[in-house]
Amino acid sequence: MRKNLKFLGLIGAGLLLGLGLAFLTGRFSPSTNSGRPASIATPNPNAAASANPTATPLPYQNTGLSKPPVAPAHPAIPTAIGGEYIALGDSVAYGIGAPDPNNQGYAGLFYANYLKRVQPDLLSYRNLAVPGETTTSFLTRTSGKSQLQNFKDEVANAAKSGLRVSPVSLTIGANDLLNVEGKSDTDRQAALDKFDANFVRILDEIRGQIGQADLLVTTYYNPLAYNTGGNDIESDWFRRFDAVIRQRVQEKGAKLVDFNAPVAGKERDLTWITSNDIHPTPAGHIVLAQAMWKATGYDTTPPSLTLTYNPVAANGAVNSNSRLPFKVAAIDDWAFAAGNSVSDSPGAGSLAGAWVTLDDGPRTALLAVPIRYAQVTDGGLEYSYVLDTTQLAPGRHTLKFEATDLAGNTSPLEINFTQV
Numbered sequence: 001m002r003k004n005l006k007f008l009g010l011i012g013a014g015l016l017l018g019l020g021l022a023f024l025t026g027r028f029s030p031s032t033n034s035g036r037p038a039s040i041a042t043p044n045p046n047a048a049a050s051a052n053p054t055a056t057p058l059p060y061q062n063t064g065l066s067k068p069p070v071a072p073a074h075p076a077i078p079t080a081i082g083g084e085y086i087a088l089g090d091s092v093a094y095g096i097g098a099p100d101p102n103n104q105g106y107a108g109l110f111y112a113n114y115l116k117r118v119q120p121d122l123l124s125y126r127n128l129a130v131p132g133e134t135t136t137s138f139l140t141r142t143s144g145k146s147q148l149q150n151f152k153d154e155v156a157n158a159a160k161s162g163l164r165v166s167p168v169s170l171t172i173g174a175n176d177l178l179n180v181e182g183k184s185d186t187d188r189q190a191a192l193d194k195f196d197a198n199f200v201r202i203l204d205e206i207r208g209q210i211g212q213a214d215l216l217v218t219t220y221y222n223p224l225a226y227n228t229g230g231n232d233i234e235s236d237w238f239r240r241f242d243a244v245i246r247q248r249v250q251e252k253g254a255k256l257v258d259f260n261a262p263v264a265g266k267e268r269d270l271t272w273i274t275s276n277d278i279h280p281t282p283a284g285h286i287v288l289a290q291a292m293w294k295a296t297g298y299d300t301t302p303p304s305l306t307l308t309y310n311p312v313a314a315n316g317a318v319n320s321n322s323r324l325p326f327k328v329a330a331i332d333d334w335a336f337a338a339g340n341s342v343s344d345s346p347g348a349g350s351l352a353g354a355w356v357t358l359d360d361g362p363r364t365a366l367l368a369v370p371i372r373y374a375q376v377t378d379g380g381l382e383y384s385y386v387l388d389t390t391q392l393a394p395g396r397h398t399l400k401f402e403a404t405d406l407a408g409n410t411s412p413l414e415i416n417f418t419q420v
Contacts, residue, residue, distance in 0.1 A: 082164030089171035091131035097279030113347025135198030166213035226267035330403035331380030
């Protein structure tokens with residue numbers, strides 16, 4: 001009798017365990033529906049099963065109203081990236097302002113977080129920049145090798161190792177300007193003319209060494225603008241030097257990297273200027289590295305953007321006085337290819353963010369759903385948004401979601417609905 005009871009107890013426990021597993025599997029297993037919606041402006045057809053579209057489950061739940069995120073196709077490796085990247089220039093290029101200048105300056109970040117992620121065969125990075133360098137000292141030195149000669153030697157050594165040098169970056173000219181700070185307009189103009197001549201020669205010398213390889217030439221940010229808004233004599237001469245850089249880069253067929261735009265208005269946070277130091281902070285170097293990547297043109301594909309939770313009914317009708325939760329999942333095309341995860345440092349495969357606009361209203365930044373709740377492929381992010389229809393006028397409305405990567409590529413996704 002005891003043996004029979006024990007046997008029955010084991011059977012009962014097994015049945016309970018089986019039922020529990022079946023419940024968990026049915027409750028939490030992801031939807032098998034895959035691929036992009038036929039029209040991203042069309043509400044999820046599964047929403048028709050809900051008689052009241054406002055009485056939806058919590059947005060973190062995976063229900064029949066959800067759609068799995070779409071993983072982007074594997075992008076092609078940019079052929080312009082060779083086997084060695086060389087950084088040239090002054091203290092900004094050297095990485096001053098970062099705790100580890102060689103690796104955490106903009107050049108090191110550009111190499112590790114962007115170039116190396118998309119081209120694993122990029123075996124070498126050499127930073128030949130010299131703090132305090134001017135265009136004159138770049139070309140010739142009274143003692144020792146000039147930076148130009150060191151560059152020529154490095155290109156020759158790379159060739160012997162079978163490495164193609166590409167890209168090469170250059171940040172030079174700030175010290176030419178700083179050396180005449182506070183001097184007469186005559187002295188400043190003479191310095192600008194000398195810089196112009198030297199700069200043209202430098203570009204020609206570099207091009208002569210690397211042929212058709214990519215040459216990335218940066219402008220500068222104006223650290224003094226934090227205090228004057230750019231309305232001062234020093235900023236005026238900064239703009240004149242900046243104009244020469246832009247003109248010559250265009251003439252020589254190099255790629256211009258704009259360092260001014262992403263720093264303007266954020267000088268206190270992105271430079272050490274409040275400590276009387278013009279160099280970038282660690283955050284500033286991160287921003288400059290992103291500007292480098294954006295200027296390369298190596299990534300031109302927008303992120304994949306999927307509506308993963310849609311509370312709008314199939315007929316597009318929305319009740320007034322409702323709170324409707326939406327979720328969108330975004331992933332950059334390089335995230336999967338580069339093996340990115342959301343914990344990685346910003347770089348190729350990372351997202352700059354996601355935004356939503358209701359009709360012609362303001363563009364609002366979205367917050368990412370915590371990863372443990374998100375329905376997203378590795379390297380992507382899911383964003384939530386709750387639409388309050390209380391103040392909406394009856395009639396047709398449009399929600400526009402956008403996701404942007406660090407190269408500046410943007411994916412739009414529109415949802416049309418009618419307030420009844």
